[in-house]
Amino acid sequence: MDPEVRGPDLLRSPGRFVNPSTVGGVVAVAMGLVLVLVPAISVDLAETVVGLGLLFSGGNDLWTAVRRHDARATARAAALLRGLASVVLAGVFLLSFRDALDATLLLGGAYLLFRSAVNLVLAALSRDRDRRTPRAASGAVGLVLGLLVIAAPEIVVDWFTVTLGLAALCGGAVTLTYGYRVATGIIAPPEGAYPSLTEILWWWVEHVDVGTRRRTLLAEQLYLERPERAAKQVAWWTMLVLSVCISTLAVLQDSTAVVIGAMLVAPLMTPILGLSAAVVSGWARRALGSLALIVAGAAVAVVIAIAIASWVPAVVPFDTNSQISSRVDPTLLDMLVAMAAGAAGAFATVDRRVAPSIAGVAIAVALVPPLSVVGVTLAASRPGDAAGAMLLFSTNFVSIVLSASVVFVLAGLANPEGLRRRGRRVLLTLTPFVAAALVILVPLLLTTDGLLTSSADDRAAQAAVNDWIDDHDPPLGLTDVSVGDTTVTVELVGPSEELPPLDVLQSALDDALDGSYALEVAVTPVVTQRLPASD
Numbered sequence: 001m002d003p004e005v006r007g008p009d010l011l012r013s014p015g016r017f018v019n020p021s022t023v024g025g026v027v028a029v030a031m032g033l034v035l036v037l038v039p040a041i042s043v044d045l046a047e048t049v050v051g052l053g054l055l056f057s058g059g060n061d062l063w064t065a066v067r068r069h070d071a072r073a074t075a076r077a078a079a080l081l082r083g084l085a086s087v088v089l090a091g092v093f094l095l096s097f098r099d100a101l102d103a104t105l106l107l108g109g110a111y112l113l114f115r116s117a118v119n120l121v122l123a124a125l126s127r128d129r130d131r132r133t134p135r136a137a138s139g140a141v142g143l144v145l146g147l148l149v150i151a152a153p154e155i156v157v158d159w160f161t162v163t164l165g166l167a168a169l170c171g172g173a174v175t176l177t178y179g180y181r182v183a184t185g186i187i188a189p190p191e192g193a194y195p196s197l198t199e200i201l202w203w204w205v206e207h208v209d210v211g212t213r214r215r216t217l218l219a220e221q222l223y224l225e226r227p228e229r230a231a232k233q234v235a236w237w238t239m240l241v242l243s244v245c246i247s248t249l250a251v252l253q254d255s256t257a258v259v260i261g262a263m264l265v266a267p268l269m270t271p272i273l274g275l276s277a278a279v280v281s282g283w284a285r286r287a288l289g290s291l292a293l294i295v296a297g298a299a300v301a302v303v304i305a306i307a308i309a310s311w312v313p314a315v316v317p318f319d320t321n322s323q324i325s326s327r328v329d330p331t332l333l334d335m336l337v338a339m340a341a342g343a344a345g346a347f348a349t350v351d352r353r354v355a356p357s358i359a360g361v362a363i364a365v366a367l368v369p370p371l372s373v374v375g376v377t378l379a380a381s382r383p384g385d386a387a388g389a390m391l392l393f394s395t396n397f398v399s400i401v402l403s404a405s406v407v408f409v410l411a412g413l414a415n416p417e418g419l420r421r422r423g424r425r426v427l428l429t430l431t432p433f434v435a436a437a438l439v440i441l442v443p444l445l446l447t448t449d450g451l452l453t454s455s456a457d458d459r460a461a462q463a464a465v466n467d468w469i470d471d472h473d474p475p476l477g478l479t480d481v482s483v484g485d486t487t488v489t490v491e492l493v494g495p496s497e498e499l500p501p502l503d504v505l506q507s508a509l510d511d512a513l514d515g516s517y518a519l520e521v522a523v524t525p526v527v528t529q530r531l532p533a534s535d
Contacts, residue, residue, distance in 0.1 A: 019183060021200070025176025028168045035165025049164070051090045058086025109149030116142030141431060144438040171197050174204060208412035210350060215281075215413060218349065222274035223286055224293070239267045240297050240368075241304060247372040248305045251323040252312060259323060259369050266368040268297055272397060273345055276404035279429050280414040287429070298371055298393065305375020318380060327373045328388035332444045335395050335437075342400030346407035367396055391443065398437045405430060457483040460512040465490055468505045479524070487518040494523065 031049065061083030065076045119139030178200045181187045195203065210218075219225070224232040243266035250258035271290040278287035318324055373389035408414055462481045469476040469492070476494035488509050499521070506519045 019179050019189075021175050021179025021195075022183065023179075025172045025174075025179055028172025029176060030172075032165045032168030032170075032172055035161055035168065054086045054090035058083045058090060061086060106150060109146045112142050112146035112149065116140070116146060138431075140435045141438065144435050148438055148442055175200055178203065202416075205409060205412070205414070206416045208410070209416055210412040215415070218277070218413065219286075221349070222270060222277055223289070236267050236270075236293075237300075239265055240301065243267070243368050244301045244304045244372060245308065247368045248308045248376060249312065251321070251369065251372050251376055252309065254321045254323050256323070259366075262368055262372075263366050268294065268367040269345060269400075271297070272342075272367075272400050273349055273404055276342075276346065276401050277349075277408050277413055279401070280405050280408050280426055282426065294397070301368060301371040302375045302378070305372045306379045307375075309376040309379035318377075318382070318385075323369070324373050324376065324385065324389075327370050327392050328377070328385040330388065330392040330395055330444060332441075334392055335399050335441070335444055338396040338399035339403040341396075342403035343407045345400070346404035346413075347411060350408065350411040350413050367393065370396070391440065394436070395440050395444065398433055398440060401433050402430070402437060457513055461488055461509055464508040464512045465505065468500055468508060476523075483513065483517075487520060488513075490519070490521045492521065492523045494525075499523070 061079040065080035065083060116139045119142065120136060123136035123139060175197060178187075178195075182189050224236060243262050246265060247259060247262035250256075250262055271293045275287055275290035275294065278284075278290055370389045370393040374386045374393070377383075377385040377389060458481060461483050462478070465478055465481055469478065476492045476499075479491040479493055480489075481491075482489045490505075502519060502521060505521075506517070509519065510516055
């Protein structure tokens with residue numbers, strides 16, 4: 001029956017909407033919203049969810065070890081060890097011992113490093129090609145992930161919570177959609193048990209397939225192939241060179257408007273999206289061609305930027321140039337922006353109704369300006385700034401590839417039958433990008449954590465200074481508070497004859513910042529002159 005006809009009936013009988021998928025989807029979405037929108041309780045909630053999951057998994061392993069007499073002795077022993085370890089870890093998470101949790105993370109990171117190293121050694125020594133590649137892939141990803149956990153355990157806990165929340169939101173939305181379609185009769189209810197999330201995702205991919213004709217048209221847009229292959233290549237390289245020239249000159253002028261124009265002209269987004277599409281579709285030749293084009297384009301862009309910066313004098317000094325300073329210290333926010341932009345670009349490529357939005361994607365992700373900054377800073381013998389700008393470009397590149405690959409699969413660009421046959425190969429192809437993303441994530445997390453700590457210190461110091469000057473008469477105005485490594489600098493406006501005791505402020509700052517700091521207070525005097533009204 002037509003779902004639109006049944007709509008009023010369903011509204012009058014909401015019980016028809018209730019099925020395992022809709023209930024599970026609502027619970028997952030609600031949990032994801034709490035994890036993402038309520039940071040005050042998100043970490044505790046995440047610990048509880050993970051603890052319950054470990055408890056369930058450990059109980060299942062213990063049941064297998066005790067009751068499954070038909071299983072092999074080695075399998076039962078392994079299940080027993082896994083079960084005991086899972087139950088112990090579940091207790092740690094459920095009891096919310098944060099110190100124990102951090103220690104568990106460190107131990108888990110060390111174990112992951114050891115296991116990944118073993119997998120890499122086995123992959124190197126293995127003669128079985130089918131087993132060598134998966135072992136090498138899992139070993140590489142595990143090695144980088146273990147290093148990330150050991151390097152920044154507290155940051156991993158916080159961002160793991162956000163990741164868990166986003167995963168719950170996405171998985172819950174897909175599951176809820178499936179349950180709604182079953183309830184409205186769009187698809188037939190399953191025979192027996194309702195499908196798992198993985199099975200629902202496969203159902204989604206099969207039903208959104210764009211078809212062979214649309215897939216061919218998209219390939220013509222994403223790759224410099226026949227017909228008119230030479231003309232496409234000439235046009236692409238011409239636009240790249242022009243965009244780099246515009247971007248480099250705009251960076252030297254510190255002109256935001258001109259940089260935005262360079263972003264619109266830059267063609268680098270197309271081969272990156274082409275690489276993502278080729279990876280999920282199993283087009284090896286196109287993937288290698290797109291990757292080679294990206295690398296060659298980036299190298300040419302840096303060389304052109306060096307040449308321009310060597311001959312054109314900078315209008316704005318580097319230390320005050322916002323176009324340079326904003327691109328040499330990337331943070332986790334830059335990775336999140338690139339992932340969102342990559343997803344938007346992939347969706348705009350597949351869906352013709354939102355295709356004009358691709359210009360906004362080019363502005364959001366800014367691929368060419370970081371390469372211009374690399375060239376400009378190298379020409380000025382500033383290798384540290386050049387490395388930071390290259391890190392930003394690498395962050396954008398890897399993030400776009402990963403997020404666009406996921407969207408291309410969910411939007412139906414990848415052939416479902418091909419995914420079933422080559423699913424393992426697709427995952428192995430994406431493994432280097434996942435490992436690269438984890439490597440890039442380490443400096444981004446450290447930089448982000450440093451900025452958050454600095455911001456929190458500034459707020460705490462500002463509150464202490466406000467309390468110190470609140471009761472002063474005549475009143476003092478607070479202009480700026482900055483917290484350095486060893487010194488807190490306070491800038492005030494007002495009369496400086498009778499300041500409150502500085503030792504009181506220093507003691508308050510030491511308590512607020514949990515340390516010992518020198519104190520510098522600068523007061524700008526205020527001179528007021530008044531003339532009486534003339535008769």
